[in-house]
Amino acid sequence: MGSFDEKLPALWKKIGTHGIMTLSTCSENRVTSRPMSMVVIDGRFYCQTDQTYLKYRQILENPNVAVCHKNFSIEGTCQCIGNPLESKNDFFIHVFKKYFYGSYKAYSDLHNERLLEIIPTLIYSWNYKLTKPYMEYFDLVNFTYHREEK
Numbered sequence: 001m002g003s004f005d006e007k008l009p010a011l012w013k014k015i016g017t018h019g020i021m022t023l024s025t026c027s028e029n030r031v032t033s034r035p036m037s038m039v040v041i042d043g044r045f046y047c048q049t050d051q052t053y054l055k056y057r058q059i060l061e062n063p064n065v066a067v068c069h070k071n072f073s074i075e076g077t078c079q080c081i082g083n084p085l086e087s088k089n090d091f092f093i094h095v096f097k098k099y100f101y102g103s104y105k106a107y108s109d110l111h112n113e114r115l116l117e118i119i120p121t122l123i124y125s126w127n128y129k130l131t132k133p134y135m136e137y138f139d140l141v142n143f144t145y146h147r148e149e150k
Helices: 004-015 054-061 087-099 101-107
Strands: 018-027 030-041 044-050 064-069 072-080 113-129 132-139 144-149
Touching: 004 113, 004 132, 004 144, 018 044, 018 054, 030 054, 030 064, 030 087, 044 054, 044 087, 044 101, 054 072, 054 113, 064 113, 087 101
Parallel strands: none
Antiparallel strands: 018 030, 018 064, 030 044, 044 113, 064 072, 072 113, 113 132, 132 144
16 A cells, blocks of 8 residues: 555645645634635645635634645645745745736735645545545644545
8 A cells, every 4th residue: 555655745746736725714613615826835735815804714713724626635724824925935925926926916915915824634535446436544643644445
């Protein structure tokens, strides 16, 4: 089957460097989801949003989030790491501008705009070998991988 360390590079390659990904947040028994322009840098997911939006308030109350991208479900914790244009966030702006120039130009310099960092704790996906389904699980907290035939 392969170990966690052997399988992890292929996982990140499949996830890719960027995409429109669905972010789900929850607080006060209300779950919401919305598409976000996200980039993946060093195993973390980044997006920006306005601090007056519901998703931002939900993250402040409950940092546990989920992201859906392609056939991947990604669970993790989210935190605000400042304004996108702060010099400490140049690593993000460089990549975000490359893939989402329109969003960068329209939103990054707004006063209320905030940069969100999602640290994944669990990534799993449905896959098929020929016509037989299976699931792969990557536990990024305990550094374990397992595959489950369906």
